[in-house]
Amino acid sequence: MEVINKAKSFTYYRRKVVNIIMLFFSFAAAIITIIPLILIFYYTISQGIAHLNVDFFTKLPTPVGEPGGGMVNAIVGTLILIGIGGAIGIPVGIMTGTYLSEFGKNKFGSLVRFLTDVLSGVPSIVVGVVAYTLVVIPMKHFSALAGGVALAILMIPTITRTTEEMIKLVPHSYREAGLALGIPKWKTTVMIVLKTAWKGIATGILLGLSRAAGETAPLLFTALGNRFWSTNIFQPIASLTVYIYEYSTAPFKDWNDQAWTAALVLIILISLLSLIFRIITRSKYKT
Amino acid sequence: MDMKIHEQSEVAAAVEEIKVHSRENKISVKDLCAYFGKTKVLKNITMDIPSKKVVAIIGPSGCGKSTFLRSINRMHEVVGGTITGSILLDGEDVMKLDPVYLRRKIGMVFQKPNPFPTMSIANNVVAGLKMNGFRNKKALKGIVEKALKQAALWDEVKDNLNDSGANISGGQQQRLCIARTIAVNPEVILMDEPASALDPISTAKVEELIFELKKDFTIIIVTHNMQQAARVSDYTAFFYMGELVEYSDTKKMFTAPDKKQTEDYITGRFG
Ligand SMILES: Nc1ncnc2c1ncn2[C@@H]1O[C@H](COP(=O)(O)OP(=O)(O)OP(=O)(O)O)[C@@H](O)[C@H]1O
Numbered sequence A: 001m002e003v004i005n006k007a008k009s010f011t012y013y014r015r016k017v018v019n020i021i022m023l024f025f026s027f028a029a030a031i032i033t034i035i036p037l038i039l040i041f042y043y044t045i046s047q048g049i050a051h052l053n054v055d056f057f058t059k060l061p062t063p064v065g066e067p068g069g070g071m072v073n074a075i076v077g078t079l080i081l082i083g084i085g086g087a088i089g090i091p092v093g094i095m096t097g098t099y100l101s102e103f104g105k106n107k108f109g110s111l112v113r114f115l116t117d118v119l120s121g122v123p124s125i126v127v128g129v130v131a132y133t134l135v136v137i138p139m140k141h142f143s144a145l146a147g148g149v150a151l152a153i154l155m156i157p158t159i160t161r162t163t164e165e166m167i168k169l170v171p172h173s174y175r176e177a178g179l180a181l182g183i184p185k186w187k188t189t190v191m192i193v194l195k196t197a198w199k200g201i202a203t204g205i206l207l208g209l210s211r212a213a214g215e216t217a218p219l220l221f222t223a224l225g226n227r228f229w230s231t232n233i234f235q236p237i238a239s240l241t242v243y244i245y246e247y248s249t250a251p252f253k254d255w256n257d258q259a260w261t262a263a264l265v266l267i268i269l270i271s272l273l274s275l276i277f278r279i280i281t282r283s284k285y286k287t
Numbered sequence B: 001m002d003m004k005i006h007e008q009s010e011v012a013a014a015v016e017e018i019k020v021h022s023r024e025n026k027i028s029v030k031d032l033c034a035y036f037g038k039t040k041v042l043k044n045i046t047m048d049i050p051s052k053k054v055v056a057i058i059g060p061s062g063c064g065k066s067t068f069l070r071s072i073n074r075m076h077e078v079v080g081g082t083i084t085g086s087i088l089l090d091g092e093d094v095m096k097l098d099p100v101y102l103r104r105k106i107g108m109v110f111q112k113p114n115p116f117p118t119m120s121i122a123n124n125v126v127a128g129l130k131m132n133g134f135r136n137k138k139a140l141k142g143i144v145e146k147a148l149k150q151a152a153l154w155d156e157v158k159d160n161l162n163d164s165g166a167n168i169s170g171g172q173q174q175r176l177c178i179a180r181t182i183a184v185n186p187e188v189i190l191m192d193e194p195a196s197a198l199d200p201i202s203t204a205k206v207e208e209l210i211f212e213l214k215k216d217f218t219i220i221i222v223t224h225n226m227q228q229a230a231r232v233s234d235y236t237a238f239f240y241m242g243e244l245v246e247y248s249d250t251k252k253m254f255t256a257p258d259k260k261q262t263e264d265y266i267t268g269r270f271g
């Protein structure tokens, strides 16, 4: 009896100890995951806050050596670039995803799915080169449009695959209910299936847009950059990321500091974007 | 000459008889076979569904009851099934009609309540109309009320018409689905075990409702519940392994069925 009890308590304690150890490791892993994020926030805020003033949002960059100035052209430029990227990438992504989940149970569907996965793994710099060949060379100069096209190509895989997965989660019974009511298939797909999956799709769009907003490499070949005010999509355009790249590698303390501010503004912009998305996709009903 | 007149009047009488016949029979099924790929799940079903009556379909699981219903409104083809034989709605071959148009005439209520979760109760009711371009707000409001009243749900939801259609009880959801089906103003309503996911009180409500609905609609209801079939239907069809074993007046079916198989099933000796 004694022996059995001892054995029992031994396994019992061993299990408890293993449990505690594993719990500790997963907790530690969780901490390790958030440390970089905290550091990023800490550094960008502490370094960037100094130049974060009204001028930064209203003035153009000053020439080297002249202090002050802002990056209004780059803020607007980034918005225009993700605007163009979204205008192309969101509809294409949603439609491709819808096609894949509703009509893509064939060889062509599998091919598209495979290629979309490949596309999502293509380095962004390569996408930049592609957009350069497709848009910049024929137009004979750099442009916001070319940048937007590059960003669209980068967004499409994310949006496509999220849309497909989210639509697949919509129970088949809603589709049947729609069809059985005499609603045509395309309307059932758009007004019932897509609408039901909309929240998830919006998350995919947000991921796509945020990723695009943070890209630098593909813009170097396409939108290039612009030290002046420009909203013409057929001309080169400034962007926060390209400024961050230029200013942080420049040998001027002043520019380096402004690069931090630009980074901070970019983070704020992306956070705002996700906040706006949350508000517009907030469902009418508590679930 | 005399002969001819005689013949003509005979032809006229025959035509008349066909007309009466088709008026009485909302749906005529002839030699219907249904397939999933090569598997035959319905075998030469021939039966007439009389207008404004309730026909119950009973039979063990997997005998093809749902497939039969889904062949009638052509939902069977949505999952890739095929049929041979003919199904006539008011004398017209359903396979020759546009499925979208056909499904507006033949509504369907499913086993599991499936109101659209992104829509309010009111919008669920008029989903079929709204999505087909019907936008007259005042008329829609009237239809919401009428359909909900017909579905015996109005009193329970009239103050919450703008709440989500998915946040009401299962029984209420099913009646909402019935209201949604009625709102399109179909002529036939197919119900596939509409009460099997419901508690006894909700079931009773749905049964009462079916009794009311047959004044305006032709109803075909699949059920596993013998008492339910006996209570709500005028005619009962017994399916077994894809075949129609017996089809007759419900009273006769439950008191003196012709076939031994039917009797065994009804009395619970198998199935
Ligand atoms: N999507 C499908 N693909 C292939 N076979 C199917 C499919 N759906 C049903 N079947 C088969 O067809 C036959 C008839 O199915 P059906 O759903 O019509 O039966 P049922 O009488 O409604 O059964 P239950 O009472 O369980 O609902 C069954 O043998 C089933 O296995």
Ligand SMILES: [Mg+2]
Pocket (backbone or CB within 6 Å): B065, B066, B067, B192
């Ligand atoms: Mg069934």
